[in-house]
Amino acid sequence: MLKVIAEKLDHFITEYPWAGNAIRALSIVIKSVNVAGFAVALANEAKNMITGELAAPAVRKIITEAAQGIKEFDPTLTDREAVVLAGSALATAGIVADAKSVLRSMKNILGKLDTGGGLAYAGMGSSKFKLDEFNAVQGGKPHTFTPHQSGGPSAHTGTDSKKVFKQQLEGAIPEGVPSNWIITTPDKGSGLKYVNPNNPHEYVRSMKGNPKNPNIDSQNPYIAWHKNGKRLDINGNTVDKYSREAHIDPNKFVYKVN
């Protein structure tokens, strides 16, 4: 099995030399991690290696390769499940261009799968996916990270745990969001959006913030909770959109029916 993966990765490196470090790092990780750890490790090690015009095709390639690798680990997974797992891990890790690009690429791949194109030929397409599709391949648990989660990248790469945690948190699924909510990206802008399928006017946006922003308040990750056109604070009270209360600490946010 490892030989098959190694051959695929060799081909990948030939096509995308910049991914070499990422793939080499995987050879260390690959022995001990679970499938989720595999995908997250791939995401983290590939970080900062995908830039510029290569981003979109490279991200699709990464997701497809990761999905194929994941299926090698667990052949019972469908192509769609493998893509959702790989893409979600990439997006959740908040790397590889940005989460929006990753999800856009994942949607393209899923759309292609919907047409029967097969994983190997996944390309352009369009579809949304549900959070429970992702949870299904995660053992039914919401996908959240801790700094030293078993199988997570920090245990293997030696990267500063706080830094890794912060990166992961930027795209982590907000606590308590129901499994049937739809994951998508904002129509324009950045972040991840989790939409109530029974009320499209209720959603939770997970924003990574901008460490380079001249305003300190805008530098850290935050959660934006919306319902019926109004912004809510951590307790579900209506607040001004541009207020501190409207920017909820991801570590403290727990979604509850309001």
Place this chain on the structure above:
Amino acid sequence: MIEKETWIKNLLTELKILADLEFQKRVWVEGKTKEPWESWSNWVESMCGLYDDCFFNDLLDKSWHYFNLSVSLHLKLLKLREALNNFQEPDDSYNNKAIVYHPDWYPITLLAKDALIQLEAEIKDKKFDGAIDS
């Protein structure tokens, strides 16, 4: 269900920000805020605010009749949306400086200003139900 007043008020808020290039330079790029709320403003928030919080596409494609938007205002908002959709932001969408000084951005602020003036006039003429504090 979003109340009409809430929807229009959200739109007004975002148009004011998008139309004001000097504000963007001062707050988004230089980080010089005058009011506490300004420190939460940036390009990403404005885009999310317009497209997601205002359900911009729904408004322009489905609900504009219900909201009593004039044909003129509708056309101006359509032009703004087209320009925004065509605007290629940098890979790092939090790079406010690259956005604000992008050659295609200034014309967008003008389109936003054009739409804002019209919207404020229609609010003043009480074209929309309910009171909107502009």
